[in-house]
Amino acid sequence: MRRPSQQQPILSEQVLLSIAEQLKTPFLQISHRAELMALAERHHTDQSNPVLADLHEIQTTSDTAIRLLDNYLFGARLALEEQYQLQLEPVSVSSVLYDTGQQLDAMAKLYGVELELSLNGKFGPVMANRSGLQSALVSLGYTLIEALPSLEARHSRLQLAAHRCRYGIVAGLYSDAEQLTVEALRQGRKLQGHARQPLSMLSPGSGAGVFVADAILQAMDSELKVSRHHRLYGLGAVLRPNQQIQLV
């Protein structure tokens, strides 16, 4: 058997992408079986049956894994095609944050994290790619939801919020976890791909969601920044307002 050279690693990025693609099928199988069993249980027992709660949890976890894989695939493909840029369009920040909240809601409940939507003030449209921005915020959200209980934050609360800054509008996720610092993010970016736990102050795992968000935002000419929202700490996407539509 020929041994692969240094230039041809055994598991290339493309193979990892294929594995990620293929992993969605077993997760979907688990999700479907759990749903089917829950449907059958509902016919025989009352809603308070603990089995129903377990089945719901299994389904939510599997569906979350599928979304994570989808977002990973999206971000990884963008990162591999360095020149690739997502097409920008006028996007409503409020509506993206609302939809992000909807997608994160089930997982937040599982982890006992209280999810809040804070949209004080009017924000005009920004230039972004809607599905890209949403994937980035959802990826970020998964990592933070997983991380918050392990940080022993005062309150396991995550706020989806937007505010104006001197560069435009920042849309992001905020909590009272002080570990979300500029230094932690800078260090994480440096260690990503080299360390098992690049965001060691923040996430007990690989913190992949943060880097996926990074890659997606870069492909839409935006960036992920550490930011503050009132007294909370968080990570957000810096977005340019769409001046043309605001004039109209």
Added chain:
Amino acid sequence: MHILLVEPDKLLARSECQALEQAGHSVMVAATAQVAIQAADERRPDIVLLELQLVSHSGIEFLYEFRSYSDWQSIPVVALTQVPPAEFSGSAELLKHELGVVAYHYKPRTSLTKICRIVNEHPLLSDIPNIVSVS
């Protein structure tokens, strides 16, 4: 209602089939395009749920053959597929206008309950009686 489910994955096919049967439909499962054509020939389906990623002949090839028979031209076909929205959009026009795909659903994010709802509530199927809904 009689459903032709074209699904190459055995386990997914089993759950989808069970859910649709529990909702009161009869289901014929086909893993390949060729078996799907034979199944439709044996009994005309009221609706086809189609995975586009099939072994050997793709879902698009299946549709070209399926639509070439005049009897089957009006049968609604719903794409229930692993092909993500961004990739599907490239073929959306062809599938919709030339091959009569009436709806697209990204399978990894479509629950069994939603699959039953798609079948039960599709406007082209609203005049077909005896539909049991799954909540």
